[in-house]
Amino acid sequence: MHRLYENEDITVFWDSDKCFHAKKCVTGCPGVFEFGRKPWVDLSRGDNPRIWQTVKQCPSGALDISYNHGIRIEFDEEGCRSVALDGDGVIGECDYEDDGEECTIYHTEVDPAYGGKGIAKRLVFKTAEMAERRKKKINPTCSYAAKVL
Ligand code: SF4
CATH class of the missing domain: 3.40.630.30 (Gcn5-related N-acetyltransferase (GNAT))
Known part of the structure; x- marks a missing residue:
């Protein structure tokens, strides 16, 4: 399953096939990442620098992130x-x-x-x-x- 989560400035990608639920995202940015909630990623609950840092610590590569560059x-x-x-x-x-x-x-x-x-x-x-x-x-x-x- 492939999902995009966007706010005005950033896009977070999630590939569920790669996700092995180490939950580093949940501990790194509680509120933004929360399994069981729909949607499980809510970018409005965190600030972009912390979300960026958390995504980069995903051990499986299931999460990725990019700036939107106004596009x-x-x-x-x-x-x-x-x-x-x-x-x-x-x-x-x-x-x-x-x-x-x-x-x-x-x-x-x-x-x-x-x-x-x-x-x-x-x-x-x-x-x-x-x-x-x-x-x-x-x-x-x-x-x-x-x-x-
Ligand atoms: S940190 Fe990455 S591998 Fe771990 S639960 Fe979050 S998305 Fe999945």
Whole structure:
């Protein structure tokens, strides 16, 4: 399971398949990370520097974090894609096909001028999260998405 947790400045990624529940996150940032609560990550309950430090101490790599750099990620169901927006301008996208059971992620691209900011990973996680919430199997044929997932 792939999840994104966002506030205005940061995005926290969680890959449940890697998480072995060492619970360093829960002790590092109580309130922000709390198993059993829905959602189990609530970024409004902590400050960004401490959240950043806690995520970096996750021993399994299940958690990751990036700055948003003012870029929004939105899911565009009609367009079968997630998009990265700088203001109103699209600067990246992650495209998929949905055959009813399986979601094939076949393309991820970010404007090179925005490279190195974690935007592609946010796009792939957003697409994967939305597919998983719709109970779809994910088939990443895009090599970048396959690597991330
Ligand atoms: S610290 Fe990482 S591995 Fe441990 S419970 Fe939290 S997310 Fe999972």
